Amino acid sequence: MPHMTEAQPTPPRRTDIRIAHTADLDAATLKAARTLLYDVFDDMTAEDWEHALGGLHALVHEDGALISHASVVQRRLLHDGRALRCGYVEGVGVRADRRGRGHGAAMMDVLERVIRRGYDLGALGASDEAASFYAARGWQLWRGRSWALTPDGIRRTPDEDGCIYVLPAPAAPLNLDTDLACDWRDGDVW
Secondary structure (H helix, E strand, O other), X not given: OOOOOOOXXXXXXXXXXXXXXXXXXOHHHHHHHHHHHHHHOOOOOHHHHHHOOOOEEEEXXXXXXXXXXXXXXXXXXXXXXXXXXXXXXXXXXXOHHHOOXXXXXXXXXXXXXXXXXXXXXXXXXXXXXXXXXXXXXXXXXXXXXXXXXXXXXXXXXXXXXXXXEXXXXXXOOXXXXXXXXXXXXXXXXX
């Protein structure tokens, strides 16, 4: 009879979440985050990466390797005659082999706390695949028309209608059926 050995349990992976400002991240971490996002998104551009910089990054490392990234940057949104300080979420991505394990939720927990305590509202542009994830977390679909303040004046952004989600704060009540305009930036404005 052959000798049977018991399968050795796989040691648990060590997962750490870190939050840091862009200025506090070293070049290797920024490069790893950029590489991760380019791997996650087929259509990632240099402008998309730039949009994720200049704010706070939530980074999840597993056994020392970066497996997920998200950031929140400050933007201005115009709503109902008011300029609102917005925590805009960018670059949310989890490595393909680590999805479905709560890493995205852990990053959003951290960033949503930052948004609720530091901004008038949160906003993000959601892909069709991610919309239900954000909605389940309390993000609300913006039902009104979207606009951008461009160098040539205010312009409609109809392709973004139905993709913008907001995380309202009690201090800045929102009418989700009215117009919403974002500040200008290169690349995708939303």
